[in-house]
Amino acid sequence: MLQPIIEVNNLTFQYDQRLEDKVLSDVSFSVQKGEWLAIVGSNGSGKSTLAQLLVGLYSSLLGSIHINGIELNETSKWEVRKQIGIVFQNPDNQFIGSTVQDDVAFGLENINMPYEEMQVRVEKALELVGMTDMRLYDPSRLSGGQKQRVAIAGILALKPSVIVMDEAFVMLDPKSRRSLLNTLHQLKEKEQLTIISITHDMDEAATADRMLLLEAGKVKEIASPRHVFQQHTNLEPPFAERLRRKLSSKGASVPSTYMTEKELVQWLWK
Amino acid sequence: MNKLILGRYFPGESWVHQLDPRAKIVAAVYFIFVLFLANNWQTYVLLWAFTFIAMRYSQVPIRIYLRGVRPLLYLILFTVFLQILFTAGGKIYFEWGPIVISEYGLINGFYIFCRFVMIIFVSTVVTLTTKPIDLTDGINALLKPLRKMKVPVDEIALMLSISLRFIPNLLDETQKVMDAQRARGTEFGEGSLLKQMKTLVPIFLPLFVSSLNRAEEMANVMEVRGYQSGATRSSFRQLYWKHRDSVCLCVMITLTLGLLWLRNEGLFH
Numbered sequence A: 001m002l003q004p005i006i007e008v009n010n011l012t013f014q015y016d017q018r019l020e021d022k023v024l025s026d027v028s029f030s031v032q033k034g035e036w037l038a039i040v041g042s043n044g045s046g047k048s049t050l051a052q053l054l055v056g057l058y059s060s061l062l063g064s065i066h067i068n069g070i071e072l073n074e075t076s077k078w079e080v081r082k083q084i085g086i087v088f089q090n091p092d093n094q095f096i097g098s099t100v101q102d103d104v105a106f107g108l109e110n111i112n113m114p115y116e117e118m119q120v121r122v123e124k125a126l127e128l129v130g131m132t133d134m135r136l137y138d139p140s141r142l143s144g145g146q147k148q149r150v151a152i153a154g155i156l157a158l159k160p161s162v163i164v165m166d167e168a169f170v171m172l173d174p175k176s177r178r179s180l181l182n183t184l185h186q187l188k189e190k191e192q193l194t195i196i197s198i199t200h201d202m203d204e205a206a207t208a209d210r211m212l213l214l215e216a217g218k219v220k221e222i223a224s225p226r227h228v229f230q231q232h233t234n235l236e237p238p239f240a241e242r243l244r245r246k247l248s249s250k251g252a253s254v255p256s257t258y259m260t261e262k263e264l265v266q267w268l269w270k
Numbered sequence B: 001m002n003k004l005i006l007g008r009y010f011p012g013e014s015w016v017h018q019l020d021p022r023a024k025i026v027a028a029v030y031f032i033f034v035l036f037l038a039n040n041w042q043t044y045v046l047l048w049a050f051t052f053i054a055m056r057y058s059q060v061p062i063r064i065y066l067r068g069v070r071p072l073l074y075l076i077l078f079t080v081f082l083q084i085l086f087t088a089g090g091k092i093y094f095e096w097g098p099i100v101i102s103e104y105g106l107i108n109g110f111y112i113f114c115r116f117v118m119i120i121f122v123s124t125v126v127t128l129t130t131k132p133i134d135l136t137d138g139i140n141a142l143l144k145p146l147r148k149m150k151v152p153v154d155e156i157a158l159m160l161s162i163s164l165r166f167i168p169n170l171l172d173e174t175q176k177v178m179d180a181q182r183a184r185g186t187e188f189g190e191g192s193l194l195k196q197m198k199t200l201v202p203i204f205l206p207l208f209v210s211s212l213n214r215a216e217e218m219a220n221v222m223e224v225r226g227y228q229s230g231a232t233r234s235s236f237r238q239l240y241w242k243h244r245d246s247v248c249l250c251v252m253i254t255l256t257l258g259l260l261w262l263r264n265e266g267l268f269h
Helices: A047-054 A077-081 A100-110 A115-129 A144-157 A174-191 A202-206 A225-231 A239-249 A261-269 B021-037 B041-058 B062-086 B103-129 B132-149 B153-183 B193-224 B243-264
Strands: A006-013 A024-031 A036-040 A062-067 A084-087 A162-166 A194-198 A210-215 A218-223 B092-096 B099-102
Touching (some): A006 A047, A047 A162, A077 A084, A084 A144, A210 A225, B132 B153
Parallel strands (some): A036 A194, A036 A210, A084 A162
Antiparallel strands (some): B092 B099
16 A cells, blocks of 8 residues: 555644643544545534644644655644645635735745746636636625635645645535536546545535544544445435435335435436 | 725726836826925926826826815815915015915915825826736835845735735625624714714724634635745736836936926026
């Protein structure tokens, strides 16, 4: 087996040292290169804290994080951040540039990239998220979803090997959400991009390679979506699974195992 | 808020619009200094001619310039009247105690009026024809020499551009907070001054707190995207010095020479 791109070992974290309860306790997992990991869990289960720990915004109490073999700490965090990017939830506070293209270029300016190369990268990133026509717009003319796409473009322009999405698709309408997810899936295939997406959207989580279920700061389960949805029936399941359960409770003789949308359609056709 | 014309941008494609912001800022600041060279009516005519040409070339309707003068009108009139009433010299038309209306007073008053209006006009030409972000770029470029004196020029520029970018957001938020408080029964702009000031507290506090949250989140985003204060950064926005910018500065020099000549010689002295 290859060395995993992200390795988290016995991570423990709490905001206030005086308090007993920990936000994260003894979290361990690893992610392979080119994998899509969805982190799910109810509010307050420590998802966002985990995301911020991964990019070095907080430092852990105990345990370690290795990204591409480098251990994340105060001195290495700038090096590590060249490989890992994060998209946050609130699009307004992520928009630093004064126009769309300036914002996409912000990260590139920080690594002191020459102007000509920057132009190419910005162009390409805007194309990926479908914002080329709006490159000269200022943020006040954009909707929440459009700003979110710009934020994603800003990360893509940096060409990181890992992208963390902290509920980044919340503000998007279903159509652009689907198209962006498609783009990311393609990038993941083509460039071996590793994606960690924190989400409440189970349909989105169901398309991931693996799911990490977080409960009260502990890893409850890390497995394929199929397995997770089968084991943890208290989770809000994706649409196809909901339909299967409904049918099953109405007395139809559906298979008793989890089914993806495709499988369900095929089964219904038969 | 709508009355304030300074700092507004009037989109267009005119000759002045296409000037480099650096050239425009330098020219406007220079003009304000050169203004004090004027000392007789010929020089004022020349300056007025220049101002009008600049205004015409900007292709912005005159009424917008006039609107820019309006909020400052009282200040201008106040200064002008003080000049008229307390300057002595020349032929005296009216005298009552310390108050003297004299020939010099009237002339001085008129000159001061001209100066004020021209300063406003010329600075509005710049702000109306330049996008705020280009202005910041211009200021940034012009401040660059100060780097040697350890002035954090890039940080100042970044602060300026982030503030500019957040003005609409903060205005929106203020409006939202006001509406939310109004929905809960707060009445704005009523009662005594003290009462009115008190009703502002439920607007300011939420705004203040949300600004702090915003700042923190933004600092995180900037950090994660690799922003390190003091590090060398390249720049995506580039300024290009063109022919017309050199022309603009040449015009300023010609103007100065003209002023100096008229000032000493006087055409019809």
